Amino acid sequence: MNETTALTAPSIIQKSERVAQLHRYWQATNYLGAAQLYLRDNVLLERPLQATDIKPRLLGHWGTQPGLNLIYAHLNRLIQDTDANVLLVVGPGHGAPAILANLFLEGTLGEYDPVFEPGREGLSNLIRQFSWPYGLASHLTPGTPGQIQEGGELGYCLSHAFGAALDNPDLLVACVIGDGEAETGPLAAAWHSNKYLNPATSGAVLPILHVNGYKLSGPTIFGRMSNDELTNLFTGYGYQVRIVGGSDPMQVHAEMWQAMNWAHRKIEAIQQNARAGMLTEVPDWPMLILQTPKGWTCPLTVDGQPIENTFHAHQLPVADPAGKPSQLKTLEGWLRSYHPQDLFDESGLPFEDVIRVCPADTRRIGMNLHANGGQCLVPLELPAFADYAVPVPSPGAVSVEGTHTLAVYLRDVFQLNEVARNFRVVCPDETTSNRMTPLFEATGRAWLGPMVETDEFLAPDGRVMEILSEHTCQGWLEGYLLTGRHGLFGCYEAFIPIVDSMLNQYAKWLKVSKETPWRKPIASLNYLLTSHVWRQDHNGYTHQVPSFINSVVAKKSSVARVYLPPDANCLLSVTDHCLRSRDYINLIVASKASQAQWLSIEAAREHCSRGISTWAWAGNAMNHPPDVILAAAGDVPTNEVVAAAAILNEHLPNLRVRVVNVVDLLTIMSPEDHPHGLTESAFVELFTAEKPVIFAFHGYPALIHELLHHRTAPLRFHVRGYMEEGRTTTPFDMLVLNNMSRYQLILAALERLDDQPGVTALTYWCHGRLSEHAAYIRANGQDMPAVLDWR
Ligand SMILES: Cc1ncc(C[n+]2csc(CCOP(=O)(O)OP(=O)(O)O)c2C)c(N)n1
Ligand SMILES: [Mg+2]
Helix, strand or coil: CCHHHHHHCCCCCCHHHHHHHHHHHHHHHHHHHHHHHHECCCCCCCCCCCHHHECCCCCCCCCCHHHHHHHHHHHHHHHHHHCCEEEEEECCHHHHHHHHHHHHHHCHHHHHCHHHCCCHHHHHHHHHHECCCCCECCCCCCCCCCCCCCCCCCCCHHHHHHHHHCCCCCEEEEEEEECCHHHCHHHHHHHHHHHCCCCCCCCEEEEEEEECCECCCCECCHHHCCHHHHHHHHHHHCCEEEEEECCCHHHHHHHHHHHHHHHHHHHHHHHHHHHCCCCCCCCCCEEEEEECCCCCCCCCEECCEECCCCHHHCCCCCCCCCCCHHHHHHHHHHHHCCCHHHHECCCCCECHHHHCCCCCHHHCHHHCHHHCHHHHCCCCCCCCHHHHCCCCCCCCCCEEEHHHHHHHHHHHHHHHCCCCCCEEEEECCCCCCCCCHHHHHCCCEECCCCCCCCCCCEECCCCEEECCCHHHHHHHHHHHHHCCCEEEEEEEHHHHHHHHHHHHHHHHHHHHHHCCCCCCCCECEEEEEECCCCCCCCCHHHHCCCCHHHHHHCCCCCCEEEECCCCHHHHHHHHHHHHHCECCEEEEECCCCEEECCCCHHHHHHHHHHCEEECHHHCCCCCCCCCEEEEEECHHHHHHHHHHHHHHHHHCCCCCEEEEEECEHHHHCCCCCCCCCCCHHHHHHHHCCCCCEEEEECCCHHHHHHHCCCCCCHHHEEEECCCCCCCCCCHHHHHHHCCCCHHHHHHHHHHCCCCCCCHHHHHHHHHHHHHHHHHHHHHHCCCCHHHHCCC
16 A cells, blocks of 8 residues: 555545644553553642652553554554554563553453443543552553563563464564563574565564663663664664654654555565565565654653653653652653643543544454464364374383374374464474474475575475574464464473573463453463483483473463373373363473383373373282382383383392382372372372382472472382483483482382392392493493393
8 A cells, every 4th residue: 555545544634634643642642651650649630740649659661651652553553544453562561551551542451341441430540550459560461452472571572473473464463672672682583583484374573673772771782773783784684674763753753654654565565475476585574673762751851860861761750759849740740741631531531533543443453363362263183193103012012212103193283284274383493303304294394595405394384493592482382372373392301491481471471361361262382392311312411401390390280281201102192182282381201212112002091191000010019009119200210110110020029019100290299289189099099108109200309309298208209310410321321320220219119128038139139230231331332231122
C-alpha cells in the first residue's frame, strides 16, 4: 500500500489531523504511564496534587515508557491502514505501565478484566493497582493481554519474536529491543535468526531497536555509536536499516509514520517475492532504530539534577514527591504537562479522537490470538509409538542407540504433521551427532544462506532449526510454543545449563499462566538431553555436567517433570507422553550410545505409565521381602544395577535382592511435594520400610537425598552418582571414578548386610575386579572383556 492509499483507508481525515490524534493518544498513554507510578488518588488531577495522593511505595520504571508508547501508537496506526496482524513482543518488560496504558485505552485490558473497563472506575483501578500488593505487576506478566513474554530478564525478545513468526505466514511480529538489552549475548545471537525465517511459509519480524541511550545507570554501547556504525553493523547482519530519531515529538511522529510504512512495504515485497517462488537468498528484512531521549517528556531537571535524557530517568524521575514539597510541585507540573483534562472527560473516558488511532476488535494488539497460544493449538498427530519398538526377546539380549530409534519415530511426527506445519526441533547443531539423522528423511535443516555441494540436509523450509546458540534455540522454541505450536529441544547434557536462566523465566511464565484463567494450555517444553555425563568417551571432563536435572527439579512442582528412560522402548513411550502433555517442562535424559535393551514395548509402556517399578526378572526376591534393594534412575545406572544384581545372585544366591527402576524421577518425592509422588504405602511396598537401598543415579547424588527427604527412613538410602570425577577415560572407568560401578554398588550393599557366608569372599572378589580393571585399561586402552562382553 502506498502513502496515498494509506491516508484514505479509514476515513478522509487529513494526515495532519491523524498525526495530531496520534500525538494526543501518545500523550494519554504517557500520562497514564506516569500516573501509575505515583498516584493512589486524584488520578485525573481534578484538584491540586497533595502528598496523600502519592503511593506509599513508589515502584516501576519511567525511562523506557515514552518510547514504548510511541511505538505502540504508530503500530496502531499501521494496523488501521494496512489491516496487519501484529503481535507485539516487548523486550523492556519493565515498561509495563506503558503497555498497560495502551491496553487500557484500546479497551482490551477491560475486556480481559472488567475491573479495568474504560471509565472513571477502571481508570482509577489501573492507576492505583499498578505496583500495589496483589495488583498489577511492575513488569509484564502472563496476565497481560497480547503478550508472550515478561521481559523481566532481558535478552530474549528477538528470539521469541522469530519463534512466534515461524509457520505463521500472516503474522507481523513487532519486536521492541532495549539498547541495553541489545548488549546481552542472547540478543546479539538472535539477529541471525533472519537466516532461518522463510518468508514464503512464515511471517515477518520487525525489529525496533529502542536506542534511548541508557540502560540502568550508564550509557549503552548502541547509544554512543554513530549512525554510520549502527547502519554498518545491522546491514552486516543482513537488515535494511532505517533510523528515526529526535526529541521534537511532531518531527518524530512524521518520521516514524513514514518508517512504519516503509518497513511494511518492504515486508510485503519480500513476502510476495518469496511466495511467488522467487526466493534466492536471505531476505534483507527491514529494521527500525528509534533514537529518542530516555525518559522523554519527564522533567528536564529535578532539584537541579538533570533527569530527562540521562540514566537518572530509568526508574522514577521524581524520587520523593510525598516527602519533599518541591518535588511534589515538580511532579504535578510534569503530570499536568500532558493536560489530562483535555484527554479524558469527566466520566474518565478518553475523548473519542484520542483513541481514534486504536484498531478495531481482534486487530487490537491486546487481542492478538497468537499471544494466547493455547487458543490456536492444534494437537499433534502422533504415530503409534509401539510401531517403532525395538524387539527385545529377553532383557539385555540386544543393544541399540536409543536416540536413533526415537529419531525414526520423530521423523514420522514431522511427516504426519506436514500439512499442519506445527512441529519443529531446535538444536545447537548436534542432530547428527546425537544419532538423530533419520529426521532428515522427513525434513531439512532450516537454512536460507548460501549452500555448497558438500553441505548436508540444508533446506530453506527445513523444520530442524540448528544454530550454535543454545539461547537462540531456547528462545525460538519458547516463541513457537507460546504461540500454540509444538517442539523439542535436543541438546548435549553438558551445555544445556547455558539456558538455565531462560528455564527459570519460562518456568515462572508457565506457573503464572496456569493461574491465569484466560490463558489456554500450550504444548510442553520438551528437552531431550543426549550425549550425557556417563558417555563422554571423546570429550571428557568438560562435557560431564548433569546439573540441569537439579535446575528442573527446583521449579514449581506444577510444571517440572524429569524422565530417565532406561532403554529405547521407554524413551519412545516417554517422548510420546511428553508430546501429548500441556503446560509442563519435560526433561528427558537418554544416551545416544548403543546400550542394552531391557523391556519389550508392552513392558516399557507399563513401566513408564507407573513411572517406577520393580524389575522382578533382574532381582531374585520374587514375592519375598528383600534383604537389599538396588535402585537405578538413568540408563547407565540401570545397566550397572542389573549387572550388580546378577553378580550378587551368582555369588550369594540366598541373598534376596530386589531391583527397582525409576523412569519418572519425581515419583520418589512425597505426594505433598510433587503431584507425581507415589503414595507412602506404594513407596514402602517398593522400598520396604527399613531395608537398605543402594541407589544408582544419573546425576549428582545429593539430589536424590533431597527428593527422599520426607520418605520413610530416608537414611537407609545410599546414593551413588556423579561426583565431579572425570577425565578422558573408558566408560566403565567413569563409573569406577565416581564409585558407581557394579562392583562398588555390590560393596555398598555388602557393607550393610548382616554377616553371612560368602560376603567376605565376594568383597575380596569385587576389590580384585577393581584392581584388575585399573591395570587393564592402562595396559589395553579399553575396558576389560568381563565388562565389555557382559550381557
Ligand atoms: C539479563 C538482565 N540483566 C540485568 C537486568 C537489570 N536491568 C533491568 S532494566 C535494565 C536496563 C535496561 O536498559 P535498556 O534495555 O536500554 O532498557 P530501557 O532503556 O528501555 O529501560 C537492567 C540492566 C535485567 N532485567 N536483565
Ligand atoms: Mg535503553
